[in-house]
Amino acid sequence: ALFPVHPLVEPAFPADRIVTAGRFAVSASYRTVFYEPGPGDPFYGLAGPGESLMLKLHLDDVLPGIAGDRRLTPAKVAKCVALSRELPEVLSTCPRPHGLEVMRERLGLLLGERGALLRVVPRAGVLPMFSFYSRDARDPGQTPILIERLDKLTGSPAQAAAALGELLARPLVEGVLAGFQQGFSLELHGQNAVAVPGTSRLIDRVLFRDLESVVYFPGLRERQGLGPVALDTSDPELMQDPRDPVRWFNRNLDHDVGRILRWSLIVLEREGYFGPPEIRRATAALRQTVRTLVREFGLNDLARQGRWLPYSRSPYGNGRRPGHYYRTWFR
Numbered sequence: 511a512l513f514p515v516h517p518l519v520e521p522a523f524p525a526d527r528i529v530t531a532g533r534f535a536v537s538a539s540y541r542t543v544f545y546e547p548g549p550g551d552p553f554y555g556l557a558g559p560g561e562s563l564m565l566k567l568h569l570d571d572v573l574p575g576i577a578g579d580r581r582l583t584p585a586k587v588a589k590c591v592a593l594s595r596e597l598p599e600v601l602s603t604c605p606r607p608h609g610l611e612v613m614r615e616r617l618g619l620l621l622g623e624r625g626a627l628l629r630v631v632p633r634a635g636v637l638p639m640f641s642f643y644s645r646d647a648r649d650p651g652q653t654p655i656l657i658e659r660l661d662k663l664t665g666s667p668a669q670a671a672a673a674l675g676e677l678l679a680r681p682l683v684e685g686v687l688a689g690f691q692q693g694f695s696l697e698l699h700g701q702n703a704v705a706v707p708g709t710s711r712l713i714d715r716v717l718f719r720d721l722e723s724v725v726y727f728p729g730l731r732e733r734q735g736l737g738p739v740a741l742d743t744s745d746p747e748l749m750q751d752p753r754d755p756v757r758w759f760n761r762n763l764d765h766d767v768g769r770i771l772r773w774s775l776i777v778l779e780r781e782g783y784f785g786p787p788e789i790r791r792a793t794a795a796l797r798q799t800v801r802t803l804v805r806e807f808g809l810n811d812l813a814r815q816g817r818w819l820p821y822s823r824s825p826y827g828n829g830r831r832p833g834h835y836y837r838t839w840f841r
Contacts, residue, residue, distance in 0.1 A: 513621045516567040517543065534565075540573055541580050542566050545628075556616055557630055563616075566627040566722075582625035582722075587618040589747040590627055590721040596739050597721070600692050606807055610685035610696075613704070613719040629719070636717060637707065639682070639770050640700035643777040656774055657783045659712055667783055671792035675799030677712040678774060679840070681705075682767045683800055685716050687807040693731035693739075695758040697723040699766040700773070722747070727755045759812040763800070764841070771796050771840055793840070800840045813841060 515523055517536055532548035545563040547554040557563050569580035594615040601610060617628040642656040656678075660670040663677065670677075682698055689696035696718055708714035726741060726748050743749055775792060778784040784792065804813050 513619060513624070514543075514565055514567060514626050516541070516569055518569065518573075537564075541569055541582075553628065556628065560633050561630050562633045564629040564631050566615075566629065568624040568626060570624075581623075582627065583623060583747075584620055584625060585745055585747045586722055587620055587625035587627060588742065589724075589745050590615045591618040592741050592745075593721040593724055593748075596741055597694065597724070600694070600739055601688055604688045604692055606684070606688060606691065608684040608688035609681060609715050610688055611715060611717045612721070613717050615721060631704075631719070632717075635706060636704050638701050639698075639703040639705055640773075642705065643770075643774045654777055654781065655707070656712075656777065657781055659707065660778075661783070663710075663712060667785070667788050668791070671784060671788040672795055674774075674792045675795035675797075679767075679771055679796045679799040680803065681713045681716050682770060683763070683803050685718065686762050686767055687803055687809055690727075690730060690755070690759055690762075690809055690812060691734060691807050693727050693729075693734075693736065695725040695727065695755070695762055697762060697766050698770075700770050703767075703770065725749070725758055727758075730755055756812050756814065759809070763804075763813070768840055796840045804841075 517534070518540070530552065531550035531554070532546045534546070535544045536542075537544060543565045545553075545565045547556075547563065553563065566582065568582035571580075572578075573580065594612070598612045598614070601608070601612065613629055613631055615627045616630050619626040619628070637655070642659075643654050645654060646652050660674075660677070661667075664670040664673050682703060685703075686696055686698055697720065698716070698718060702718060702720045702723065704717040704719055705713045706715040706717070726739075726743070728738060728743065731738065741748060775784070775789055775796075778792070779789055804810060
């Protein structure tokens with residue numbers, strides 16, 4: 511059986527290699543491998559021109575300092591492959607413009623209870639959102655991309671602050687809201703939200719990666735007058751706690767996108783580009799954009815929580831344990 515294993519457990523398979531021809535690199539998440547097969551590799555040819563592959567791999571054991579279940583079970587693989595087929599089509603029917611695209615899982619592999627997923631990604635021209643406000647480790651003196659791009663697009667910190675809602679929040683929030691309008695919770699946090707920088711805009715397109723995190727709410731589709739989608743609603747990975755879309759909405763909007771917006775402000779202030787007046791103006795602009803979009807997408811009933819929302823991060827904010835709170839800064 512041809513089955514890729516994680517580089518961390520490769521010593522247990524001394525006669526096998528994850529790549530027979532080409533190269534790979536472990537990503538920051540530890541479970542995903544950037545993978546460029548060369549001629550002679552079994553997966554060579556699955557990526558087209560300008561594309562690379564990513565392998566999402568199974569890990570039996572919890573990694574030190576890395577929260578969450580890293581096993582890639584048959585249920586998770588089945589969910590990702592099915593969503594890769596259905597979710598892009600569903601999002602394309604959203605009546606509101608959003609510009610969100612889905613990175614597809616090209617192939618799912620199973621060997622007993624261990625799974626692997628092969629994803630196709632653009633080779634160049636895209637950045638995870640955390641790269642917008644982070645420094646390049648290879649060039650720590652470099653100005654963060656966010657500041658360079660904002661200054662080029664707007665010309666001054668004051669104008670950048672006033673425009674931040676439209677330039678930064680809109681493309682991200684629209685993607686989350688389009689998902690909920692079609693019945694899906696999408697985690698567009700700093701790693702899963704992959705942006706295509708624009709020439710006349712800060713972000714031209716947003717690509718969503720990691721279908722494992724998606725949750726389906728048939729009731730949200732019903733209330734929009736939309737029919738069911740061709741997904742296995744008996745899959746426990748797809749239907750996690752489907753009774754409470756409000757909690758998932760707040761999590762995706764405030765904890766995921768909200769942290770991108772919050773960290774962008776922190777970096778803009780820390781780097782000296784924004785002072786206190788610009789931070790206040792930018793916060794107001796972000797909040798106005800978020801409120802306007804929630805209203806325009808007709809999702810005010812999902813945004814009914816107050817300014818403080820109880821949230822547990824163990825595991826993945828399931829809401830069953832009190833004591834961890836986060837701020838809904840931008841509503």
